[in-house]
Amino acid sequence: MSVRRTALAATLGLVAGVAVAHVATDGFEAYTLESARRLQALRAPVAVPDVEIDFIDGGRARFSAMRERVLLVDFIYTNCPTVCTVLGSVDARLQRGLAPEIAAGEVRLVTITIDPARDTPGNLKTYRARHTADAGGWDLGRIERADELRSVLDAFGVVVIPDGAGGFVHNAAMHVVGPDRKLVAIANLDDIAGIVNTVRDVARKSGHVEAR
Secondary structure, three states, rough: OOOOHHHHHHHHHHHHHHHHHHHOOOOOOOHHHHHHHHHHHHHHEEEOOOOEEEEEEOOOHHHHHEEEEOOEEEEEOOOOOHHHHHHHHHHHHHHHHOOHHHHOEEEEEEEEOOOOOOOOOOHEEEEEOOOOOOOOEEHHHHEEOHHHHHHHHHHHHOEEEOOOOOOOOOOHHHOEOOOOOOOEEEEOOHHHHHHHHHHHHHHOOOOOOOOO
């Protein structure tokens, strides 16, 4: 192949790559898949599959049956040595930061295991106890059916990949679900104040919780 043809092929390849990247990242507004899913939640909130969750403190409930206006949802597995430990700490801090809203029945923290085969209710209770002595407003649960768990993970944009050592690699964030049970925002774990403000804003717009 001549130098000219090689250069032309390289140029065409670059243009094609840029075009694919443009589509995949919402016209360069999102530069990663993680930021792309967060933009999607803001632009077009997705309805959460109305599956049944088996809670460790007793009882089962579907998302639609939870009386709280706003749900904060995250995903963990108890053997995770890294990001899930951070998630537990974040939940405990949000318990404190949103204590008035939790006490008023406006907000609920919901943690769902991505490994229901091994995460027994006892394991999940131990996980919560490592982070807080107050169980109020923070519920952990399991989705027994694999197809239903998959539908929930897909709706939230959570990617779970076995790591080959008995654990998982997965993305982590705090997911805000509004009164209509649609995913309306995805927040960074290190932005506690931002999460609290987002929750209060969603609740306020739904006609509940006065501005603070």
